Amino acid sequence: MDKESPYYRAHLTAAAARILLHRNGAPPTAEDIARELAQNVEDVHHTVNGLVKMGVLETVSSAVGDRIFVADPRPMEDLPRERQAAGMEKDLEKFAAEKKAALSRIESLAKGEAGRKKDLFAAISEQLKEQVKKGRT
Numbered sequence: 001m002d003k004e005s006p007y008y009r010a011h012l013t014a015a016a017a018r019i020l021l022h023r024n025g026a027p028p029t030a031e032d033i034a035r036e037l038a039q040n041v042e043d044v045h046h047t048v049n050g051l052v053k054m055g056v057l058e059t060v061s062s063a064v065g066d067r068i069f070v071a072d073p074r075p076m077e078d079l080p081r082e083r084q085a086a087g088m089e090k091d092l093e094k095f096a097a098e099k100k101a102a103l104s105r106i107e108s109l110a111k112g113e114a115g116r117k118k119d120l121f122a123a124i125s126e127q128l129k130e131q132v133k134k135g136r137t
Helices: 006-024 030-037 041-054 074-078 087-136
Strands: 057-061 066-070
Touching: 006 030, 006 041, 006 057, 006 066, 006 074, 030 041, 030 066, 041 057, 041 074
Parallel strands: none
Antiparallel strands: 057 066
16 A cells, blocks of 8 residues: 555544544644654644545644544545645646657658658759750750
């Protein structure tokens, strides 16, 4: 299983919230979960916010910070099990594909131009040969 997949990260975050609730007797904060998982607090906040939007987690504001509860874990099963390419990576891949297509179009136009020049040169040569023949006769 890909440890960077949304599925894995969601399950890991929800499991940490449950374990900390059991261990401490109080719902954890995002900082508690980050400390438990040895992850960056911002990454945990990002994951928690996504899970709150999905209805997996609920948060309650307190003086110490937002406390996190597991509400309904079922929506986590719909998350992708493979790592999602970042938006910038997708954009770079798209840009590279477009650039490659543009270069191949330029190459085909250049080949067509070379063929056109060759045909034009052949036609001019033929006309000159005909004029030379007419001039001799």
